[in-house]
Amino acid sequence: MARLGRVVLVRLAGSLPVLLIVLVGVFVLLDSAGGDAVDAYLLSMGGGDAQMAAELRARYGLDGSVLNRLLFTLGQYARGDLGWSIALNRPIGPVIAERLPNTLWLMGSATALSFLLGSALGVLAGRRPGSVLDRVLSGGSLFLYSIPSFWLGLVLAVVFAVQLRWLPVSGIETIASGKAGLARAADIARHLVLPVAALGMIYLALFLRIMRSGMAEAWGQDFTLAARARGLPDWRITLNHAARNALLPLVTMLGLQSAAMLGGSVVIESVFAIPGFGRLAQEAVAGRDAPLLLAVILTSALMVVIANLLVDLAYGWLDPRVGSGAGHD
């Protein structure tokens, strides 16, 4: 366990230079923007005068040079302070802490759904490549894969929430319901059904296709032929040999896709009015809130790093050839 902890720490430390590149890049990008946080603020006030704008810029430290602001931000981060959001007029740390769980729930559920269902269906499709079942599943997944998620989300909302009224239209939980514990969890789960379906479908399709092609590849390899030669039952070869190996590229893909999934949740959060990271990023961009956007992007990047780390650990656990090196010698 201590070794695992060290591995995690080393990996996170290793990603520091990359995170620094991200930070500087975002800073430079925002600096070249037309309009700053004060412009956005004045818009929300319906106007103001020039002196007011100057006062506000001084108050939020927007009158310094890029380098100074960058160094100031770095200093803040070094002290573990995420800074102050100009657009929300609040410290950023608590804002992130509020929004992160919603996005994590959304992404986590969508990932779990698409991974479990996608890999299961992928095994079914890949069991007999070219069969009717395979064609139906492959074709269906291609169709799902091609549908824009926001469009799917809108249609799902209209059908299941507005017409049938089975599920709530939007939000992450019933507003100010005062629910707690299990009742609240059930409430959140109900709210997540549609967004998770809209976000998860694409990845379900993707994972199905990867699993299927992984299976197809596994069938061409010696060890599945060897398993047949050993007279193992069909289901056993499928699950224990072909599927097990086909799972590896899928797990790799899971890590690669974590960034894309986080990006996809931006649109879904917008469609379903879920106060998560994507919405926060949109607000930060609209409000030209550099510290907030920076924090959102860095946190996202960190989440992707952690997701990749988890995936690598899972990979190491699935594939004895990687990592440990311990064992029989």
Place this chain on the structure above:
Amino acid sequence: MTRPFLRRPEALLGGAILLALILIAGLAPLIAPGDPLAIAGRPLIPPFTDAGLPLGTDRLGRDLLAELIHGARTSVAVGLSAALVAVFAGMTVGTAAGFAGGAIEAALMRIVDAFQIVPGFLLALAFVSVMGPSLWVVVLAIALGAWTGPARLARARVLSLRESDFVAAAKVMGMSPAEIAFRQIMPLALPPVLAVASVIVAAAVLTEAALSFLGLGDPNSVTWGAMIAEGRNQLRSAAYLSIIPGIALVLTVISTYLVGEALTDSLTGRDKR
């Protein structure tokens, strides 16, 4: 290569749709002359009710068919340009990293990592908001999130090819590194990257639509994404406004995937042989 490609019925179907689409995109000014954003009739004419405006009109009375045809042009252009930029940038960086090795490779790959861990859509969102949503900015924004794939692929391919016997043979023969790089390795590193390019094209079309959905499309040109986004407000009163471009979008993406898949199979298949 052609035979296994054409033998697959789904590849044939995808190819046919894609070909039709490219034809429509190329001939758009001839099929639907004039500005597609021009007001052509009463607003919100439903489809198939007016012979002159077969697909009806939108909120502002613009000809939906003309918009659709010109939208094909933008979608194809955005998809292809974004893929082109991403593949070109990725190939260049990936090949450079693969050849250079050492510190240069490490530095380049850290940059690739940086782009890879930032959600591409988030980056595109910020980029377009900041630079203003012109078509080129959108193309660049999409490419920004898509070039790392080709970069990694190209690098991996270059690394493995660099160690292969025929490269060693060329070296022993006295061939210069530049010639080995560009005449021997590059042509072979390209096919898998090109195969991925079709996925990038499809993803770019979808990303453009999503950006337009969030109001970050170029207002000077018609795109299917913007049409869907506009139509979503009338999703329940005039659903055709977003369904028609939606179908066009899904068809395009599906056909791109189909062709890409067939292409991948035949490209990688040839390499094996």
Place this chain on the structure above:
Amino acid sequence: MTLLQARGLTKTYPGARRIRALDDVSFEIAPGETLGLIGPSGCGKSTIARVLTRLTEPDAGTIQFDGQDWGGLKGRTLRRARGAMQMVFQDPGAAFHPRATVSGALCEPLRLHAIAPRSDWPDHVERLLTQVGLSPELAPRPLSALSGGQRQRVAIARAIAPRPKLIVLDEAVSALDASVRARVLDLLAQLQREMGLAYLFVSHDLAVTRALSHRIAVMEAGRIVETGPAEALLAAPRTEILRRLIAAVPTIHTEKVSS
């Protein structure tokens, strides 16, 4: 007189295990001579082939070849000089660019070493093919359409095209079927007689090595443990590894049947 003189070659591959692939290896090759290099897998014999052809740089050691400091040559000078030392690889399928044609592959050395004006290339290709026992009609064919034996002959033709003095043969016949292998070995021996070539013949197969080599060097764990004239060496092995290698050669207990 020596053609090639290697002194103190040492090479350690980086990595967790830090395998010492070459450990102070020295040897010589005379003009027109075949030095056979034999040993079990992983003993470092292929590393020697790659170090000699400058595909891998040694950590230490010197190589004198053809009267110059071969190990110290760099860049353009090295590329010009490379015509004198050529190499044939184990897998005839992998040694050519996947899209090369026979004539394309054979023209490369002609171009790179300015062997002949471009207009004479077809004649050269024809002569080279004839020299390695192939029909000149194969010239326009893609290499992928040739059999393994034919491809290896093209590889040999490519190697002799720049008129080298030494050819490094790295398991050059190991991937071939027995009957093909015998004919390719015959070809190699014949070319050596005709052109005065020297070979470094790297192989794990003692019987094959013995057939083609004047002298044999035995390797084990990165070192040359035994060297000597082929017959004398095999007749009186001094090391355990050579004894085991000799014992592992399967023999048909019968008189040779001539065909």
Place this chain on the structure above:
Amino acid sequence: MTMLLGLTGLSVRYPGARAPALADLGLALFEGEKLAIIGESGSGKSTLARAIAGLLPPGSRIEGRIDWGDGPIPRPGRDIGYVFQDPGGSLNPLLSVGRHLTEVLRTHLPLSPRAARARAAALLETVQIPGPAQALDAYPHQFSGGQRQRIAIALAIAAGPKLLIADEATSALDVLVQAEITALLRSLCGAKGMTLLFITHDMALAGQLADRIAVMHAARMVEIGPAARVLQAPRESYTRSLLAAHLDLASPRLVGEPP
């Protein structure tokens, strides 16, 4: 001698292939004998082995008859053991050696998990894997090529098959290891009375191991007979050419004295 297996007019054509991989082949295999099938690459020897084991890819066109002696049609794994050429590829890299063995054992034999594990360890001991108990928990990549092939053999014989097919089982191994595996196969067949079908391209190896030798060429069987007879008095010119191409330490050398 009882006949284990009889093939009559067996032809196999792979899906999409123009030429048959096996044409009109007849063969009788007797219980307890060791039959070597030799031939060069593409001669159809592996197709023959896979046809017998029922491992041809789906869609292959098979004509002719495969007759098994009395009793039920044998099942792969239980009645036929199969060892492949590549010892790495035939093992699932994600499963421990113990999982591999117990999986086969419990598929074919009514064993408790504990009993299966004990049997697995015993099997590893039979194939001379050091420390069999610990080896059960190790993964294929942690073993050398030779050890992996031993494990593959243990898997093939786990259920006590009557017939063991070794399909180029030693070709991918180092020369020194090759001899050990050959010896292991010989002793296993002797001890358990298994019939051995040994596929190889090496004449001498066939001669050392087999009672009878069948020679294959271009999808057909050209000659079959007792090993000594085929090697000493081959009837077919193809067999003779194979023998002529064989090299061993007694073969004539291709080079003279050092220049």
Place this chain on the structure above:
Amino acid sequence: MFATISRRGVLTGTAALLASTALPRLALAQGGGRLIVAADSEPRQLNPAIVASNGVFFISSKVIEPLAEASYDAGGLKPLLATGWEGSEDGLSITFALREGVSWHDGTPFTSADVAFSAMEVWKPLQNIGRSLFANLETVETPDPLTAIFRFSKPTPLQLIANALPVVSSVLPKHVYEGSDIAENPANRALIGTGPFKWGDYRPGEYYLLTRNDSYWGEGLPHLDDIVFRVLPDRAAAASSLEAGEVHLAAFSSVPLADLDRIAKVPGLSVVTRGYEALTYQLTVEINHRTGILSDLKVRQAIAHAIDKDFVLDTIFLGYAEKATGPVPANDPTFYTPDVTTYPFDIAAAKDLLDEAGYREGPGGTRFSLRLLPAPYFAETRQFGDYLRQALAAIGIDAQIVPHDAAGHIKAVYTDHAFDLAIAPTVFRADPAISTTILVRSGQPDGVPFSNQGGYANPDLDALIDEALVTLDPGKRVALYKDFQRMVTADLPLINVADWSFTSVVADSVTGVATNPRWVVSNWAETGLSE
């Protein structure tokens, strides 16, 4: 025919309004309940005394009250915290009588000291509108706890101040703010006021919760138990939520206009257009007079002629707007005059004007190119941008839309002046002096949004604006502002296209809807839920 349909939409809306306003009188007993309202944005700053904007008022007006609220009754004002106001003859002072028995949500009594503090420490130095409106305010005297006397250094028309009261006079508790950094006081995020509702809870990105103030000064008020503002930035989501019954009210046209016809037919929902009269938006084409071409009046007139206002009303606003004749909307009862220069839709006339100005059609029919910057924060301004591009193309002007997001647009237009034409949603706030004359008065410093940033300078117009600002007599003042409208429409420093009224979609169970001309941004004390 199309036009008739959309007009009918307005009519049904008004009918529904009559029905709903009738209800509170019939149903005497109010059932309390929770009103759920869709909010499309979360203002960064919620203090209405500092930020006087509709986005802030929408939420904060229920908690913090102004001295007076707008009213449909004659006089246009309804007393809230002030019960009366009187100006001196010389225009140098205004005396407010304050309501008795009012206390802050924390129990402290409300006094004239709070008004004086708010005026001198907040409205005058900090408030976006108050900074100019109260520029001449010198002191506020408090002779007793219920009297506040505002003293000005220059004559200040009572009419202007009275008209501005609902917008600028939100009163803050002195005891909470005194001695603190007012702009950063925590009470700006957890408001403390005198209003019918108390600050409850705020979950960013999710909701604001306001709860009933049991000790409100209005007898028997408020009717509701609490109000939840649910954050729904996506307009389509707002419509769906209404239909699904998750939300009772969506204001400020947050349901897309195109969806209104359908929504109006959904049982239980009504479309209401009243309740916005005192905060009319105008669709305005801002013109950069620094651009040589556009400094030519003929070109501006040509552009005005090229705009088919009927089309704009019917297609973009679907009938939920009126044609604008000038800088004062027609629904203003006091200042509006129809007697101004008008520019009927006439492409031929527009082309002639351009020819006269010397801009002839070049090859391809194009005369010149312009940069067009539609404000991105309203669907209507964006759509009008699309339309204007087409309308200008018809007379040979090639307008290229330069897209920006909100902040980028503000900077491009109001700081960098990187535009030729811009499309803005300007607001008329009951008196031209509050936020309208600033749109054409010269001498505005760079970087001030919603002010004259087009470089327009007309000494005559400036003089008229300045004169009106110190004219005390209401009759004269009104006359001056009518001249103002005539001058603006004649010289076209900007082009007013449409007076744009917002719509609300309200569940039929909501009572007390649209009871005053600023209803959505008023205190909702009389709003309730039936059933």
